[in-house]
Amino acid sequence: MAVASKKIPAPDLVPVRRALLSVSDKTGLVDFAAALAHSGVELISTGGAAKAIAAAGIAVRDVSDLTGFPEIMDGRVKTLHPAVHGALLGIRDDPEHQDAMREHGIEPIDLVVVNLYPFEDVRRSGADHASIVENIDIGGPAMVRASAKNHAYVAIVTDPEDYAPLLNALEMNIGSLSLEFRQKLAAKAFARTAAYDAAISAWFAETLEIENPVWRAFGGKLESVMRYGENPHQQAGFYLTGDRRPGVATARQLQGKQLSYNNINDTDAAFELVGEFDPSRSAAVAIIKHANPCGVAEGKSLKEAYLKALACDPVSAFGGIVAMNRTLDAEAAEEIVKTFTEVIIAPDVSHDAQAIIAAKKNLRLLVAGGLPDPHSPGLSVKSVAGGLLVQGRDNAVVTARDLKVVTKRTPTPQEIANLQFAFRVAKHVKSNAIVYAKDGATVGIGAGQMSRVDSSRIAARKALDAAEAAGLAEPLTKGSVVASDAFFPFADGLLSAIEAGATAVIQPGGSMRDDEVIAAADEHGIAMVFTGVRHFRH
Structure with a gap:
């Protein structure tokens, strides 16, 4: 009352x-x-x-x-x-x-x-x-x-x-x-x-491990008022929840203009992606545009990884976000500043690299102090009319032990390594996601299409464009592997990947037509593995 x-x-x-x-x-x-x-x-x-x-x-x-x-x-x-x-x-x-x-x-x-x-x-x-x-x-x-x-x-x-x-x-x-x-x-x-x-x-x-409490509350403190949101007519603010997961919210901005709404969204996507790669094993660089990767690569050095990532789609990389899993060094910084870049985020930065970046006054440089753990739990929240959709963070990480070979041909050790790499990247690409990879680098990415076969064709087309830009006789998808974030509902998506030159495929499996897809792979001598894990990202 x-x-x-x-x-x-x-x-x-x-x-x-x-x-x-x-x-x-x-x-x-x-x-x-x-x-x-x-x-x-x-x-x-x-x-x-x-x-x-x-x-x-x-x-x-x-x-x-x-x-x-x-x-x-x-x-x-x-x-x-x-x-x-x-x-x-x-x-x-x-x-x-x-x-x-x-x-x-x-x-x-x-x-x-x-x-x-x-x-x-x-x-x-x-x-x-x-x-x-x-x-x-x-x-x-x-x-x-x-x-x-x-x-x-x-x-x-x-x-x-x-x-x-x-x-x-x-x-x-x-x-x-x-x-x-x-x-x-x-x-x-x-x-x-x-x-x-x-x-x-x-x-x-x-x-208490209560996955879905009857009442769910979220809170945060205003960190900054944005000039605008995704578009100039939308108001926006950046709120900190107190989660200490290393990333854009915890990072120190060493230079550059204020981060925009889109900068923060894209930088978060980029840093979460490179968090998938152990820095003690390899250097990794991700280039992000509109929350989708346009190039990801591993290498012995950040410079090598950056150049391999850039080669995947140099056109889309213009005005993008660059994230890396190691301390930014001068050698990598010199390469990055050659292309217009909005934001660089790294666990740390050397003095020499910082001096190189300083010459680009508007370039935003963020130091996160660590990498996000891809295995850690957490929540993802999305607003809908009249409510909130809340789910656990996609923290599934597929290892070689999780792979199930379903074709007559078994992937080679090199193909296995590239398949794992491609599937980790596909986890961070908007669905429907298709990722071609070769030698620890993406060579074609198809994102956010209504049809998986369209994503496959777009990725192959981008690989052709990148090959022409580099003066290569054929696209790098020749001899590559391909990852799909979800199962192939029909064999057409797989056939498109085979046509582009893929020799091995990684996908979750689970389609009513798995047998048809496996048969198509066998017919073309393609190796295919199932993960049992789907990575939809909407």
Whole structure:
């Protein structure tokens, strides 16, 4: 049953006479408290915050003096008291509330400054279960929500970044805060507690292995406002969820223009792809355009891998994203800057390489500090009208032991290596995906087509174009292997790949017409392996 409103209008300006400061993050706290005290604001505080303020010689009243009750249970109970929440929730212009406050000796609090126990940081640190639970804040969110609900009279600050704007607003309004300012603080406060509770509920679901909880919440903090989204008429912002998986969200940008919406989307796709390749085994480079790879390769060096990747589709590489699985060195940097590139992302960068990139001022250079683990779990979220589609990250990695030879001819060891390479790339190509590979490099990629045979033909056509650009007599698909992200529903897609020159095929299998496809492979002397794993990517 809904609670009826008394329809008491909120005042515009509310003087700030008393403030309650209860913070975990003490960044800027003492200076902020000093400025409030200088303005004549009475300060009330708790625990370590009170000690820090008092140590600076600033008059502060402990919350236990206000409640008449000590902090108990290791500080678990300190602000959960009518003397606090009555001071926050009381409607100052309601006679009944006024009488209750007078009767119980409750004085109003006009400003509350709270930031919550660092649950998200403790969870990411790998702390044990008990430590994580102990960092679930209870009193803090209760005060935040109480103050935000009663924003008609109370200002709530949940972020040290708001200290300076609040002090400026107090000065502009001679010790008062406007209703509009209080409303904006309240909106931010509710968003903060929502994101906090989302992190806690997600941790419980993960810990208890609840794959599909009845209520699913997601939260994030605004990192940057984009100039626009995918198109200029779309607004966009970049939010950080707190996941420490190495990638575009955790990377440091060393130079270049602000990342756009499309830059971030494409850079994430590129770095996730190169994360498939162990840097201790080989250097790997991926060139991405519109979230699809236009060239991927392994090599003994990043320079070698980059040049092999570039050769796959040099036209599409113009204005693309380049990702690598090793520290960017000068030799590779010199090659990359020869082609217009939007973003480079790597685990690290050498000083010499950074100096080379610096000559291209608009080129964005990101250092991620590590590689994403292709095996790690996680969630993928997609919005649809009226809802969210949530699934686990595609963390399936197919090894040579997983391959099942289904044809009369068994692939050679070299073909096996190229088949594994091609299938790893196909995992990151929009469906329907066809990837031709040879000597540890893609030589033709067909992406995002409604028909698998069309993807096969487009990949072969691109290989022809690349051969012409390189002055080769025939496309590199001759003698290549081919990967399909899903099964061939008919033999036509396979026949198209054979026509392009593929000698071995890797695909999930599972079609009603597998026997027909296998027979076509045998008829042409082609080796084929099934993985039992599909990699649709929409």
